[in-house]
Amino acid sequence: MHELSIASSVVEICAEQAHGARVRRVTLEIGQLSAVMPEAIRFCFDVCAKDTAVEGATLEIVEIPGQARCLACGATLDVEVPFGQCACGSEDLELIAGQQLKIRQMEVV
Numbered sequence: 001m002h003e004l005s006i007a008s009s010v011v012e013i014c015a016e017q018a019h020g021a022r023v024r025r026v027t028l029e030i031g032q033l034s035a036v037m038p039e040a041i042r043f044c045f046d047v048c049a050k051d052t053a054v055e056g057a058t059l060e061i062v063e064i065p066g067q068a069r070c071l072a073c074g075a076t077l078d079v080e081v082p083f084g085q086c087a088c089g090s091e092d093l094e095l096i097a098g099q100q101l102k103i104r105q106m107e108v109v
Protein backbone atom coordinates (compact mmCIF):
# COMPACT_ATOMS: atom_id res chain seq x y z
CA MET A 1 0.00 0.00 0.00
CA HIS A 2 1.25 3.46 -1.01
CA GLU A 3 0.12 5.06 2.25
CA LEU A 4 1.94 2.50 4.35
CA SER A 5 5.35 3.39 2.91
CA ILE A 6 4.61 7.11 3.30
CA ALA A 7 3.52 6.69 6.92
CA SER A 8 6.54 4.53 7.60
CA SER A 9 8.98 7.16 6.28
CA VAL A 10 7.19 9.93 8.19
CA VAL A 11 7.58 7.91 11.41
CA GLU A 12 11.21 7.20 10.56
CA ILE A 13 12.04 10.88 9.94
CA CYS A 14 10.28 12.01 13.13
CA ALA A 15 11.92 9.35 15.29
CA GLU A 16 15.31 10.33 13.91
CA GLN A 17 14.80 14.06 14.44
CA ALA A 18 13.54 13.52 17.98
CA HIS A 19 17.02 12.34 19.01
CA GLY A 20 15.74 9.97 21.65
CA ALA A 21 12.94 12.21 22.93
CA ARG A 22 9.31 11.17 22.62
CA VAL A 23 7.32 12.71 19.82
CA ARG A 24 4.07 14.22 21.05
CA ARG A 25 2.54 15.67 17.94
CA VAL A 26 3.19 15.56 14.23
CA THR A 27 1.58 17.90 11.72
CA LEU A 28 1.50 16.66 8.17
CA GLU A 29 0.55 18.61 5.06
CA ILE A 30 -1.21 16.53 2.45
CA GLY A 31 -2.08 18.13 -0.86
CA GLN A 32 -5.48 17.21 -2.21
CA LEU A 33 -3.88 16.42 -5.58
CA SER A 34 -1.32 14.07 -4.08
CA ALA A 35 -3.65 11.05 -4.36
CA VAL A 36 -2.91 10.18 -0.76
CA MET A 37 -5.82 9.29 1.51
CA PRO A 38 -5.49 11.13 4.85
CA GLU A 39 -7.50 8.46 6.68
CA ALA A 40 -5.26 5.70 5.38
CA ILE A 41 -2.19 7.69 6.47
CA ARG A 42 -3.69 8.10 9.92
CA PHE A 43 -4.27 4.39 10.25
CA CYS A 44 -0.83 3.42 8.92
CA PHE A 45 0.86 6.05 11.08
CA ASP A 46 -0.38 4.41 14.28
CA VAL A 47 0.70 1.00 13.03
CA CYS A 48 4.18 2.22 12.03
CA ALA A 49 4.64 4.30 15.19
CA LYS A 50 4.26 1.30 17.47
CA ASP A 51 7.43 0.62 19.49
CA THR A 52 9.15 3.80 18.24
CA ALA A 53 9.65 7.27 19.76
CA VAL A 54 6.57 8.30 17.81
CA GLU A 55 4.21 5.83 19.48
CA GLY A 56 1.15 7.59 20.91
CA ALA A 57 1.86 10.86 19.08
CA THR A 58 -1.09 12.86 17.82
CA LEU A 59 -1.17 13.09 14.06
CA GLU A 60 -2.61 16.28 12.66
CA ILE A 61 -3.33 16.37 8.99
CA VAL A 62 -3.68 19.65 7.13
CA GLU A 63 -5.18 19.23 3.69
CA ILE A 64 -3.86 21.68 1.13
CA PRO A 65 -6.31 22.50 -1.68
CA GLY A 66 -5.14 22.21 -5.25
CA GLN A 67 -4.23 25.38 -7.11
CA ALA A 68 -3.03 25.96 -10.62
CA ARG A 69 -1.77 28.90 -12.63
CA CYS A 70 -2.94 29.39 -16.18
CA LEU A 71 0.06 29.68 -18.48
CA ALA A 72 -1.98 31.58 -21.05
CA CYS A 73 -3.42 34.44 -18.97
CA GLY A 74 -1.65 34.09 -15.61
CA ALA A 75 -4.85 33.61 -13.59
CA THR A 76 -4.77 31.39 -10.51
CA LEU A 77 -7.56 28.86 -10.13
CA ASP A 78 -8.61 26.19 -7.66
CA VAL A 79 -8.52 22.66 -9.01
CA GLU A 80 -9.76 19.41 -7.50
CA VAL A 81 -8.02 17.22 -10.06
CA PRO A 82 -4.52 17.65 -11.53
CA PHE A 83 -5.89 19.15 -14.74
CA GLY A 84 -8.62 21.57 -15.70
CA GLN A 85 -9.57 24.53 -17.80
CA CYS A 86 -9.12 28.21 -17.05
CA ALA A 87 -11.92 30.72 -17.49
CA CYS A 88 -10.03 32.05 -20.51
CA GLY A 89 -10.42 28.66 -22.22
CA SER A 90 -6.83 27.51 -21.92
CA GLU A 91 -6.04 24.03 -20.58
CA ASP A 92 -2.38 24.88 -20.22
CA LEU A 93 -2.13 24.86 -16.44
CA GLU A 94 0.80 24.66 -14.10
CA LEU A 95 0.04 23.13 -10.69
CA ILE A 96 1.30 25.38 -7.90
CA ALA A 97 -0.23 23.81 -4.78
CA GLY A 98 -1.87 20.61 -3.63
CA GLN A 99 0.73 18.06 -4.67
CA GLN A 100 2.89 18.24 -1.59
CA LEU A 101 3.21 15.82 1.23
CA LYS A 102 5.44 17.08 3.96
CA ILE A 103 5.99 17.23 7.67
CA ARG A 104 5.11 20.76 8.70
CA GLN A 105 5.81 20.52 12.38
CA MET A 106 6.78 18.13 15.10
CA GLU A 107 6.59 18.50 18.86
CA VAL A 108 8.68 16.49 21.25
CA VAL A 109 8.12 16.08 24.97
Ligand SMILES: [Zn+2]
Nearest residue numbers: 070073086088
Ligand atom coordinates in the same frame (compact mmCIF):
# COMPACT_ATOMS: atom_id res chain seq x y z
ZN1 LIG B 1 -6.36 31.55 -18.42
